[in-house]
Amino acid sequence: MSSNPSPTRRKAAQPAVRRASFTRQRPTTARSQPFGIFGSILFHGLILAAAFLTFQRNLSTPEDSHVVPVDLVTVADQTNVAAQAPPTPPAPEPEKMDMPTPPAPEPIQPQMQDVEPAPEPPVPKFDIQKEKKPDTDKPVEKPQTKKEAQQDFAALLNKLTTPDKAQKNVKPGPRVIQGVGAGTMMTADLADALKSQMYRCWSPPTGAPDARDLVVDYDLNLNPDGTVARLQMTPSTAAQAAGNGYTRAAAEAASRAIYQCQPYRLPADRYNVWREINPLRFDPRQMMQ
């Protein structure tokens, strides 16, 4: 140890040298003041953004691995925070969805061929009057009361202290708090609500070889009334289903579950968050352990 003290000494000396050089360079830095200010702002901004996004992800509620049957109540019915602003007018009722009775087609001559699928008959489609999507980018013009202004400020503070996924993902609409419970803008509760409504309808394929690996993903779009607006396999699932009968069967079982359990009861005021679910994953691994 004592025979080789020089490295330690060198290390100790280095900061001093650096400090010295920094001191010497200060005038130089000062000369390029404009770039330094902008650079510094950009640099710090990026650090803040990176930290915010990173920690935000870490803080977000982890996905629950179990289904908690949730009886969803609307926020307006039970709340733990007093309303601070007049409640928003109720969301317009969606147009009543009429299931068109299939028109009695002209009797088709039997065209089935031996061991060939019959021609696709005309399939009636859900005639869903698509509700006009709430335009989140253009909030409804509304005279802002003093109370609302206070509330917005409070909300801003909340936002800084409790970052959440929903705000990151969705542009919020006109911000009117109508007496919210804890964690209203989190998505975990929505995911649980959906899971608890879907699980009773989902009969995963059991007994297939490697049945536990038959994980399928869907891209689901919902109408404001909780009915299915559009359902599509994700490209990867579609590709697997095309080449594997078991995956196709698993995907069809999931599709039946999605249709069977609709309409989904979800908070109408957060339609922006649950309008699209992608991926909606059906994963039987836990069930088959």
Add this chain to the structure above:
Amino acid sequence: MKKFLVLCAALLAFALASLPASAALTVDVTQGNAQPLPIAIPDFVPGGGGDPAAGANIAGVVRADLERSGLFRPLDPKGFVEHVTNINTVPNFQSWRSITAQGLVTGQVTQQPDGRLRVDFRLWDVYGESQMLGLQFFTTPENWRRIAHMVSDAIYERITGEKGYFDTRIVFISETGPAIKRVKRLAIMDEDGANPIFLTRGDYMVLTPRFNPTAQMIAYMSYIGAKPRVYLFDIETGRQEMLGNFPNMTFSPRFSPDGNSVALTLETAGNSDIYVMDLRSRSIRRLTTDPAIDTAPSFSPDGRQIAFESDRGGSQQIYVMNADGSGQHRVSFGAGGNGTPVWSPRGDLLAFTRQQGAHFTIGVMRPDGSGERMLTNAYHDEGPTWAPNGRVLMFTRVSPGGRDSQVWSVDVTGRNERRVLTPGSASDPAWSPLIQ
């Protein structure tokens, strides 16, 4: 300056990488509710000519087939809201949804001018509102049950993604008479218990029947001449022949997947070993040479390996070797004795019988011995045989005291255990491949 820009770029990249890929809500459904699929199967409509009851008969068989599988729940036709009269129109899906049907089968039976029966059917996805399948079969009128089984197989395959097993037959040992003078006859029936036929008269005891891959030939052991030997029985012609004329007893036969050879056990000087006989040249090749009892060979579906049982380790256990006899290694290490391995037609599992004390139960394990699961838990279950899709097993269940034996089936998941209807007592079932 450069370093600063690089640092900024790195930070920007890091920040962007932290962003989620999609702005949509993500949901993982990890729990489900495994239950049979509710399916509506109205009587097939008459398309003209022939037996007016044919449509109802065929639909009845299809309903029974699918219900027996445990994966479907055919709905009671009395509750149907829509009356199907024409299978070439789109059903009113709402009315089928209202009775909770998720699948719908519509069919039609027509007598052709040439006397043949034509059966058309369509399978509908009630929630997806689309046709999933549409097929047409022709047959002679007396063959209507087979057509019904084929319809069931097609529906089963379309919904589950794996081949059906309804158009198959079961060969088994029919047992009659008192315990001290039991008459054991070789018998065959459809998978649903229909059309039972005795193949032998019962003059000699028969055991362990096994189908060949075309379901036309059965290998079995018989005590003709008071010495147990392996025989071949041709179902078409009723002709039987002894497989090789060995001085000592042969037993436990099993066809290779290509049907060209039979693996069997040959006893010589008190030592049982496994041999393979080529059915074309009748040449025989020895695979095991251990002084212990090696028996119950079963080929893997690719024909490259053979599972068998041996007591060379001190207790009866399951071993696997290459088809040429090399690479013999033990795979079962569970409690008790394990024997009668049968390789799944899918190749993914070995079914076996476990003996623990006086109890015999049926289990499955992977061919490497891992993933062992016991499927039954009765007093005495033994001798598993696989459905051709590797999804269901049949076995013999003996009542306590051994007075009665029955054939039972169980799903590979351990669910849906039920008795297979046989005329009288029965044992030693062997499931045929899908009939060609």
